[in-house]
Amino acid sequence: MTDRLANRREVKAPTGSELNCLSxxxxxxxxxxxxxxxxxxxxxxxxxxxxxxxxxxxxxxxxxxxxxxxxxxxxxxxxxxxxxxxxxxxxxxxxxxxxxxxxxxxxxxxxxxxxxxxxxxxKGLMMYGQMTAGSWIYIGTQGIVQGTYETFVEAGRRHYSGDLKGRWILTGGLGGMGGAQPLAAVMAGACCLAVECNPDSIDFRLRTRYLDEKAETLDEALEMIERWTKAGEAKSVGLLGNAADIFPELVKRGVKPDIVTDQTSAHDPVNGYLPLGWTMAEWRTKRETDPKAVEKAARASMKIHVQAMLDFWNADVPTLDYGNNIRQMAFEEGLEKAFDFPGFVPAYIRPLFCRGVGPFRWAALSGDPEDIYRTDEKVKELLPDNAHLHNWLDMARARISFQGLPARICWVGLGDRHRLGLAFNEMVANGELKAPVVIGRDHLDSGSVASPNRETEAMKDGSDAVSDWPLLNALLNTASGATWVSLHHGGGVGMGFSQHAGMVIVADGTEDAARRLKRVLWNDPASGVMRHAHAGYDDAVACAQEMGLELGLSK
Amino acid sequence: MTDRLANRREVKAPTGSELNCLSxxxxxxxxxxxxxxxxxxxxxxxxxxxxxxxxxxxxxxxxxxxxxxxxxxxxxxxxxxxxxxxxxxxxxxxxxxxxxxxxxxxxxxxxxxxxxxxxxxxKGLMMYGQMTAGSWIYIGTQGIVQGTYETFVEAGRRHYSGDLKGRWILTGGLGGMGGAQPLAAVMAGACCLAVECNPDSIDFRLRTRYLDEKAETLDEALEMIERWTKAGEAKSVGLLGNAADIFPELVKRGVKPDIVTDQTSAHDPVNGYLPLGWTMAEWRTKRETDPKAVEKAARASMKIHVQAMLDFWNADVPTLDYGNNIRQMAFEEGLEKAFDFPGFVPAYIRPLFCRGVGPFRWAALSGDPEDIYRTDEKVKELLPDNAHLHNWLDMARARISFQGLPARICWVGLGDRHRLGLAFNEMVANGELKAPVVIGRDHLDSGSVASPNRETEAMKDGSDAVSDWPLLNALLNTASGATWVSLHHGGGVGMGFSQHAGMVIVADGTEDAARRLKRVLWNDPASGVMRHAHAGYDDAVACAQEMGLELGLSK
Ligand SMILES: NC(=O)c1ccc[n+]([C@@H]2O[C@H](COP(=O)([O-])OP(=O)(O)OC[C@H]3O[C@@H](n4cnc5c(N)ncnc54)[C@H](O)[C@@H]3O)[C@@H](O)[C@H]2O)c1
Ligand SMILES: NC(=O)c1ccc[n+]([C@@H]2O[C@H](COP(=O)([O-])OP(=O)(O)OC[C@H]3O[C@@H](n4cnc5c(N)ncnc54)[C@H](O)[C@@H]3O)[C@@H](O)[C@H]2O)c1
Structure with a gap:
């Protein structure tokens, strides 16, 4: 048996410019x-x-x-x-x-x-790495803010003529990733009602300013939503409760949100989803003593939860799976129509992937927020015409609290990533930054994941389940000289449902680093364009041509 | 639909010292x-x-x-x-x-x-790569001869005091790998009766001298076996027939072979195993028109086949699964005791894996058999005390026909592989060899595969299904500078049952190559020792200590 708590302690990343290691x-x-x-x-x-x-x-x-x-x-x-x-x-x-x-x-x-x-x-033989947890490039909840924001903005464009004012989003889960939802909604101009069963998670989001208010009852929460939407104010509330209880209750009451989604950890029915009617304490104990019973109860609750989402979908409310595999769980419980509503990638994100755009990010090893602000300015300077991105950077600076080492997420793609990396490297070299930066991305990216219920759902050529691609991505990043490379299974959607790769590279201001940055930050997103071009997406084929990629596409 | 026959042609590897490519x-x-x-x-x-x-x-x-x-x-x-x-x-x-x-x-x-x-x-989106097929280091049937030979020799040691004279082995399948069985048996001193349903496969093995005789009826075959075993002669016969028919017939007749195994392509129930009672022609047609029916019939036949193997096992005949996953197929058909008899790796091969020993091989790009004979001599020179290996090399030279580029297989492990590689590289540099050699191995090797019904069956710590290891092997070989590296799924035992990695490296006589050879041919087998040491095998821990590997084993 592994005792996970043995030897536990407080850790913080060292900061400053002194080395603890050899390089x-x-x-x-x-x-x-x-x-x-x-x-x-x-x-x-x-x-x-x-x-x-x-x-x-x-x-x-x-x-x-x-x-x-x-x-x-x-x-x-x-x-x-x-x-x-x-x-x-x-x-x-x-x-x-x-x-x-x-x-x-x-x-x-x-x-x-x-x-x-x-x-x-x-038995102590394995560990669940999720995506950026086990590959050491998680940067706190901000890591998902921009992706969620882009998704909500795109949903607003498709369904509400680009204007989310006076609209509200219903969701579940305020955990590490899900906690980004209320802030992203507000940034996109909408209100948000997020159902979360753990009071600590709600308080954590309030404290870090991702959430505006909390409510103990549904009536209280709905009253706030009504007040804010009427006033055209974009604000968010976390409701303490179980999503499998609240979602159907809303359906029963005939309440219609403007967008419905969910980010409970449904991908892990033993550890990630509180069963309906259970207390948190019961759940915690039973996870240890009777994981099978937890799983059974959680799966049954998910079926009810997804049925409510289907009811919204059938009532013409834009409804999307936010990448937690909850449709699969409900489907396995016998809910045949679980996949009627789409996942967020085919619905909103794939066009970005076709150009190698995805959750690019970097962290300042100095620990100094100023280093990030300087890189923010550099991004604006190098991408002067991307108004959407400038807007994002301004909002991020104003609204996002750093957690741990200061970091920034910024969805950019092939052709831009290596330019940013090289520029940051120069800033380290000439002392504009106080210490090196690390540059990486989520595994949820253009070329690094096979996940048929999420990133590769409904691929044009039907190649959803082919996982040669993320393996090639990892091998290529290794060959190109990334600083660390990882290959994971089961991230996002749980065991059996995904394979994916991570990469991180250091900009330490040396010429060695510049050589590697140029290769890695080109090849990595290029492999995403490659994956989508071979699947037949015109956007990706056009991007490949524009960028001069050698993909041997002629058949 | 993919037309596999379109544009087919005859190909042969170019030989000699002129380049068709840039390097x-x-x-x-x-x-x-x-x-x-x-x-x-x-x-x-x-x-x-x-x-x-x-x-x-x-x-x-x-x-x-x-x-x-x-x-x-x-x-x-x-x-x-x-x-x-x-x-x-x-x-x-x-x-x-x-x-x-x-x-x-x-x-x-x-x-x-x-x-x-x-x-x-x-749909044209995939290809089955098996192990060395899709990674371009298959060297004909000889590739498996030594492994099969080592297995039979070891079985002889365990069960017959090291003497297989007058003994005989019953098996099925004379395909690409299985065709090595009669020759390996004979080399180990035993007779062999191999049941094969395809007359072309039998003729191919006769032509390439892997098989001594053929028979059309069981009586004819048994008569030969009796004659040879009595005379103490080691010879082999290929019997045209279906193993699912012949094996039970032998049980019924009370005939007791001395060792029983099988190498039909049971891992692939649609394409690899002729159902009982079907003609070859019927099989070929139905594979295209009704693959589901083929699969059903093949699986039912495998159950009968494995039941006969169990009957032998229960009658105290040493019986082993030879890595084609036939036990799993029978198990899925409801034969609960299918796994009663062991696989060949835990039974005989694992102690070799603990020292990084496995199917190492090389091929002469010159096309000149003399180049291989010279490397044979070099191996003997560098490993002067390994009598077993010298014996193998002599027998191989006497009995094994080269197929395509001359090549040699030679089970050696950590500490020897890089020495051989560096020596071959020098022989290329100083003109002793007419052109460079490529050096590689099967994916069935010490550190390169996770396959719970075969290579990682019954691991000491229960980590059979953990596939982090072959992925790390591929990443490490990429980082070390192998010339090509591959990651496959489903080799040997079929879809769902294995993940594995290949590597090949060129000795072109340059110093660049020497630097890479030293790293790759050390790290690759070392990763196998690592995998077994972390699983708790004393042999592997001892080998790691002896070789000075840094595995952080202290817990
Ligand atoms: N779409 C994406 O880009 C993306 C990215 C990363 C993760 N995810 C997926 O989103 C999910 C959430 O990720 P996370 O990092 O926030 O996980 P987490 O485990 O940190 O948080 C999950 C939260 O859900 C709450 N919860 C559990 N059951 C509940 C229930 N029945 N009702 C209400 N709240 C409940 C938990 O208390 C917890 O706070 C995961 O499945 C993850 O794989 C999606
Ligand atoms: N143990 C090892 O080291 C090792 C190595 C490689 C492959 N294998 C496995 O061994 C098996 C054979 O490999 P191969 O390369 O020879 O495959 P192959 O497909 O080239 O040959 C299989 C042979 O079996 C014959 N056959 C099929 N059904 C039969 C039946 N019912 N009765 C009699 N003969 C039948 C076929 O005609 C064919 O000649 C595969 O499952 C392979 O994965 C084992």
């Missing part, structure tokens, strides 16, 4: 691992959980220590291997190779179930 | 791709099938052409990506990065079934 290429993963477990960043750092159900940064605290120790002495011609959050070997490689290679939660397909995973997890 | 690091994959489809090497080259059911080297002949064309102009700072046998992009990398990165047949686990694969295959 910035090892200092960077060292700081980012620490940052992922900072109490300001992680959902449940005591148990090494960063976000997304049980998405962890290291298998145990002892493994955290071993990884840290290994990184401290790792040379620039060595590579550390990490297997499901445990360091398993150091090998001689070379300067242009990654310093860390990570594989998390991967199971041979026939055994790729939560049941098998949980058994291995309990 | 030997691209010439090598160019020649090896051609070599895999040489009529002397491949089982069904017209349809691009190399071995193991429908294991292919390229998706279509048009893709073969595109890969060839891309390799011809690929520079040493570029990398070609291949997705399920189709070239999908060329990217800028660097000299120490692989020239080709390959991902074949990978499916997101929930969809990782033959049914889904076949649907995607028919």
């Amino acid at each position: 910035w290429t090892t200092e960077a993963p060292f700081r980012m691992l620490h940052n992922n477990l900072d109490r300001e960043v992680a959902e449940n750092p005591d148990e090494l959980v960063v976000y997304g159900g049980i998405g962890r940064a290291a298998r145990t605290w002892a493994d955290f220590d071993r990884i840290s120790t290994a990184l401290k002495t790792l040379r620039e011609d060595q590579t550390l291997l990490v297997q499901s959050g445990r360091p398993v070997g150091v090998f001689e490689t070379h300067k242009d190779a990654p310093r860390v290679l990570i594989a998390n939660s991967n199971l041979v397909p026939h055994w790729a179930t939560w049941e098998k995973f949980n058994e291995l997890d309990r | 030997w690091t691209t010439e090598a994959p160019f020649r090896m791709l051609h070599n895999n489809l040489d009529r002397e090497v491949a089982e069904n080259p017209d349809e691009l099938v190399v071995y193991g059911g429908i294991g292919r080297a390229a998706r279509t002949w048009a893709d073969f052409d595109r890969i060839s064309t891309a390799l011809k102009t690929l520079r040493e700072d570029q990398t070609l990506l291949v997705q399920s046998g189709r070239p999908v992009g060329v990217f800028e990398t660097h000299k120490d990065a692989p020239r080709v990165l390959i991902a074949n047949s990978n499916l997101v686990p929930h969809w990782a079934t033959w049914e889904k694969f076949n649907e995607l295959d028919r």
Whole structure:
């Protein structure tokens, strides 16, 4: 049995320009691992959980220590291997190779179930890496704000002529990612009612200014929504309750939100979703003592939850799955029409993926917010005509609290990413920034994931389930010299439902870094354009031509 | 629909020392791709099938052409990506990065079934890569001879005091891999009766001297076996028939072989296993017109086949699954005790894996058999005390016909592989060899595969299904500078049941190559020792200590 709490402690990423490791290429993963477990960043750092159900940064605290120790002495011609959050070997490689290679939660397909995973997890043989948790580039809730904002804005464009004023969004879940929803809604001009069963999560979002108000009863929450929408004010409220209770109640009352979605951790029926009628305390205990009973009850509740979403959908309310695989769970419970309403990627995001645009991000290893503000300015300078992006950066600066190391997320694509990376590298070189920055992205990106109920839902050529693509992405990033590269299974949608790859690269101001940045930040988004071009998307084919990619597309 | 026969032609690897591509690091994959489809090497080259059911080297002949064309102009700072046998992009990398990165047949686990694969295959979106077929390091049937030989020798040691004289082995299947069985048995001193339903396969093995005789009836075959075993002669006979018919018939007659196994392509119930009572012609047609009916009939026959194997097992005949997943198929058909008899890896091979020993191999790009004979001598010179290996090399030279480019297989492990690689590289440099050699291995190796019914069956710590390990192996080989690296799914045991990685590296006589050989041929087997050491095998822990690996094993 793994005792996740053993040796727990408070960690924070070191800041400033002094090294704890031999070089910035090892200092960077060292700081980012620490940052992922900072109490300001992680959902449940005591148990090494960063976000997304049980998405962890290291298998145990002892493994955290071993990884840290290994990184401290790792040379620039060595590579550390990490297997499901445990360091398993150091090998001689070379300067242009990654310093860390990570594989998390991967199971041979026939055994790729939560049941098998949980058994291995309990035995201490595995760890759930989610996406950026186990690959050390989670940057707090802001990581998802822009994606959620872009989705809501796009939904507003499609369904409400681009104007969300006086409109409101119903959703569930205010966790690590889901907590971004109220702020993103408000930024997009809408109100938001978010149902969350954990009072701590609500308070966390209030404290970090992602949420405006909280309510204990549905009446109270609806009263606020009515007041705000009437006044044309964009504000948000977190309602303490169970989504599987509140959603059907709203249907029964005939209340019609303007957009409906959900971000409870439905992908993990044992650890991520509170069953209907259960208290939080009951849930916590039973997760340990009777996980099967929890799973059964959670799945039954999800069916009720999704039925309510279908009712909204059938009443012409734009309804979308927000990537937590809740439709699949309900479908497996016998709800045949669960997939009637779409996922958010085919509905709103795919056109961006066709141009390699996705959740690009960077963090200032100095710990100094000024470093991020300077990069914000640099982005505006390098992309002078992108008004939407400028607007985003202004709002982000005004509204988003940094958590842990200051960081910025910014959806940009092929052709822009490497320019930003090279510019940041120069800013490090000439002292404009106080220390190096790390540059990475979510695994939810253009070329790095196969997830048929989410990122690759309804691909044009029917290749949703083909996972050659994210594996090629990881191999290519390794060959191109990213600083760390990871291959995960089960992120976002849970065991069996996805395979995906992560990459992070350091801009330490050296010429070595510039050479690698140019390759990695070009090849990585290019592999996304490649994936979509081969699937037959005209936008991607056009982008490939424009950018001069050699994809051998002629058939 | 993919027309696999369109544009079919005869191919042979170019030989000699003139380049068709810009460098030997691209010439090598160019020649090896051609070599895999040489009529002397491949089982069904017209349809691009190399071995193991429908294991292919390229998706279509048009893709073969595109890969060839891309390799011809690929520079040493570029990398070609291949997705399920189709070239999908060329990217800028660097000299120490692989020239080709390959991902074949990978499916997101929930969809990782033959049914889904076949649907995607028919749509032209996928290809089954088996292990060395899609990663271009298949070297004909000899590739498996030594492994089979080592297995039979070890079985003889365990069950018959090391003496197989007068003993006989019953098996099924004389295909690309299975065809090695009669020769391996004979080399190990035993007789062999191999049941094979395809007369062409029998004739192919006779022609290439892997098989001594053929028989049309069971009586005829048994008469030969009796005669040979009595005389203490080691000889082999291929019996034309269906294993699902012959095995139970032998049980019924009370005939007791000394060892029982099987190498039909049971891993692929649609394309690999002739149903009981069907003619070959019927089978071929129905595979196209009604694959579901074929699968159903094949699975039912496998149940009968495995029941007969269980009957032998229960009658105290050493019986083993030879890695074709036939136990799983029978189990799924309701044969609960299917897994009563063991797989060959836990039974005989794992102690070798603990020291990184596995099916290492190399091929002479010159096409000159003398180059292989010279490397044979070099191996003996560098490993002077390994009498077993010397014996193997002598027998191989005497009995094994080269197919396509001359090649040699030789099970060696960590500490030896890189020494051989560096020595071969020097032989190229100083002109002892006429052209470069490529050095690789099967995916069935110490650190490169997760396959719970085969290579990772019954691991000591219960980590059979954890596939982080082969993914790390592929990433590490990419970081170390192998010439090509591949990640496959479903090899050996079929869709859903395995994930595995391949690597090949060129010894072109340069110092660049020496640097890479030293890293790759050390790190690759070391990752196998790592995998077994972390699983708790004492042999592996001892090997790691002896070799000075940094595995962070202290807990
Ligand atoms: N669409 C995307 O871009 C995207 C990105 C990342 C994650 N996700 C998915 O979104 C989901 C949420 O991610 P997260 O990081 O916020 O997870 P999390 O586990 O940190 O948060 C989930 C929250 O849901 C709450 N919750 C659970 N059951 C509930 C119920 N019945 N009613 C109300 N609240 C309930 C929990 O208390 C928790 O606060 C996950 O499934 C994740 O995989 C989507
Ligand atoms: N143990 C190992 O090291 C190892 C290595 C590689 C492959 N394998 C597995 O062994 C199996 C055979 O591989 P291969 O490359 O020889 O495959 P193959 O498809 O080339 O050959 C299979 C042979 O079995 C014959 N066959 C099919 N059904 C039969 C039946 N009912 N009765 C008699 N003969 C029948 C076919 O005619 C064919 O000649 C595969 O499942 C493969 O995955 C094992």
